[in-house]
Each structure stands twice: as structure tokens, then as C-alpha cells.
Amino acid sequence: MLPTRRGFSVATRRISRTALAPLALATALTALAAPAAPPVHAATALPAVTPRAATPALYDDAAGGGADADDPAIWRDAADPDRSLVIATAKKGGLRVYDLDAREIQSVPAPAAPRPGDAPGRFNNVDLVHGMRLSGGRADLAVTTDRGRDRLRVYRIDRDRPGGPLTDVTDPAAPAVFSASEDEVNEQRTAYGLATWTDRATGRSYALVSRRERTRLALLELVAHADGTVGYRTVRTLDLPSAFRLPDGTSWSPCAEPGELPQVEGMVVDPADGTLYAGQEDVGIWRLRADLTGTPKLIDRVREYGVPATYDEATEECVAGADPGYGGKHLTADVEGLTLVTEDDGDGLLLASSQGDDTFAAYDREVSDANEYEGGFRVAAASASLDGSEECDGAAALAEPLGRRWPDGLLVVQDGHDSPEDTGRTATGFKFVDLGDVTDAVDD
Known part of the structure; x- marks a missing residue:
């Protein structure tokens, strides 16, 4: 059987399916699925x-307020780099802001449910926009992504603001990203992964947003209003494949619970050339x-x-067959x-x-080099009181x-498995890892 992820069986999100609506794009990408060597599990090496x-530590229970660490972003204070910040999502716990010693300096709650029975706010991924022109001047x-409410939330960063550096400047009339009604919001096929992008040619800023349990990506332009708030409008969407033509002529889809498609979460945009990695x-x-x-390429x-693999409803797990060696x-x-x-x-890199084996893979940043694999590494325990990273959901790097x-x-x-003294929760x-150690490890 396939491995189990934190808090749920992997089967709750995967099932083989025969719906082939996206096969036209998948067929065009058949050449990208050339046979690979049998899997080599060399994580320990x-x-x-x-x-x-x-x-x-954050705790995803009643006492902890549903705080579950997910995704970080690094904000650099150009005037005083020592006062830079890490801004991170805590799902139902909202946002957390940390200094460079990893000490919490602000906690921002997620929005409450608008009505009894509706989904409350649940923050999934976070990214930064630098120097956007607002009514009061340029601001970071x-x-x-508010996965619970299917919206984007936007916060102005002011390092010296009393009470904390983040101020909510979200347009209160901001619409749902994907849902057409509150009932659809409550189904929770909502805004999920996130990457921001400022087009150097136009100066306009955007958010790339993925949809939970779907393959859809949406390009949203961020719009500043005269009252100082920030909203957004949908520019276009794109659906990645959910089914793939294999070299032996068969069709394959990842195993998941019925009705779910293989979703995207981790995303990042290379600002140099406007390339999105999803x-x-x-x-x-x-x-x-x-x-x-254009046409996406599976790198x-x-x-x-x-x-x-076949989903077993009795066990809520996926039962896998023989590996044909295409992975x-x-x-x-x-x-x-992705970062x-x-x-x-x-x-750059x-x-x-690679959540399933607690490792990280590094690829050449240059598209001209076909994003060649450069190496990998693990984030291991530094001491008995400072463990490493397991089942990593999100990452952010800043090479400054x-x-x-x-x-x-x-x-x-x-x-995903922090080890504080209280091991009962x-x-x-x-x-926080020195980036020089990472690049040295990859170069070796």
C-alpha cells in the first residue's frame, strides 16, 4: 500500500480515474513521460x-487554536537586514510573524465564518509582493490564500508599526477565487497554492493560485483601490492534466478519493523571466x-x-500494483x-x-539547461532539542x-513532525537553515 501522510491516509486524496477531459494536453506531452530507470530510494545517502x-511549536488541536504550520515567506528589511522577518501560515491559526531568531512577534487570526455552518478562514500558502503602488505610496x-473562505487576503508590511508589522488591507468586497456561491465555498474546492509575480514589462503584480482537489490554476491581477485596500480580478485560468498517456499506450491517473483530481500546491515564479514552476x-x-x-512542460x-493503484473504500487506502518504471x-x-x-x-537553484522521503531536490534554475537536477539534501536534527524537517509542506529561500x-x-x-518536549500532542x-550550508551540500 502507498505510504500514509500526516493526519490522513494518502488514499483520501488519490484514485485512478477514467475521466480523460484533459487528455488532449496530456497526449501532447507524451514525449515527456519517457521511461525512467526503476526508482532509486537513496534518501539516506x-x-x-x-x-x-x-x-x-504549533498545535492543530482545540488548545492550540487549530494552528498548523504550512508555508513561509522571507521579507528582507533593506534598511536593516537584521530586522528582516519570516511570515508564515498556520492554517486555522492564521499568520505568524517571526524575527530572524525564530521568535514570534505577531499573530494574525484567520477570519471567522460569516454564518453558523459556513467554513471559517484557513490560511494555506503565503508569498510577497514588493513595492506595489498603493494610495499611501509604495508598500511591500x-x-x-484563504483556503477556508476561497479568497486572497492581503497584508501591508510595516516593520515599525506598533502592534506588529502586518496590517490587513484586503478589499472587503473581494470575491471568491473559484466558487460561485457560499455552498461551493463550503465544499472546500477553494484557493490553495500560491505564488506572486510582478511583470517587469508592465509593473503589474499578480497572484498565481491553484484550486484544492482540482488541476486548475488561476492568474489574478492585484488591484489597488483609492481607499488603500487591495483586491484582485481573474485574468485567465489553465487546467493541467489529470490523466497521462504512458509510453506503453495506456492512460494513468494518480490514485485519489472519488471525485478528486491531482492538485497543485507548491509554486514559485522566477522573476527574471516570468517562469512559473508548479x-x-x-x-x-x-x-x-x-x-x-503556452504549453506546460513536465520537467x-x-x-x-x-x-x-486502486482506491479501497473499506480501508480508505490505495492499493498499488507493479511499478512499470515510468517515474x-x-x-x-x-x-x-517550491522555492x-x-x-x-x-x-541559482x-x-x-520531496515530502514522501523527507528530502529536498535541487534543479538548475536556468531553463536553457533544461532545469537539470543538481543534487539533493536532507534537513536533519542538529541536536536532541533541535530536530530536522519531516514531511515538509512549504519552503522559502532568500539568497541575500x-x-x-x-x-x-x-x-x-x-x-510536519516537530518534536517539542510535550510529545503527547x-x-x-x-x-531556519543557513542557505550557505544548503548550496555547499548541493555542490558537493
């Missing part, structure tokens, strides 16, 4: 890096234009790609947090969380000096 700091923004969790990593035009596949070598489902390490000379403690830059990764959190 990858080099290890260790964190230097960890946030306080933190944008998050992690379809049970499929692999796609490369496409951030304006959602790597998970090891499980092409493996037939990749570097990613074990799910593909999760870029960008360097001044144009070089695309990092991806961040004060005295992080002169080589910073990588922040979610830890399920805990999550974020680990």
Missing part, C-alpha cells in the same frame, strides 16, 4: 544540513509561463508516476514546497520538497545577506 533555529505586501503533488514539477499562456516526475528518480510524492535560490550572476546571523542567506522549511513548526 544524500548530504544532511542542520537547522540553526526553530519557531515555537504579504498575500495569502508542483502537482502526485505527478511532478511543471514549468510554464507565469501568464498561463520531473515523482517516483510513483505511472504506478497503477522519476528524485521526488517521492507529494511534491510540495528559488537566485544569484546576482543569473545562476529551484528547490523542491540577512544580518549578522545569516550572512549567506536563509532557507526556512516547514516541519501533534506539533508542527518551521526550521
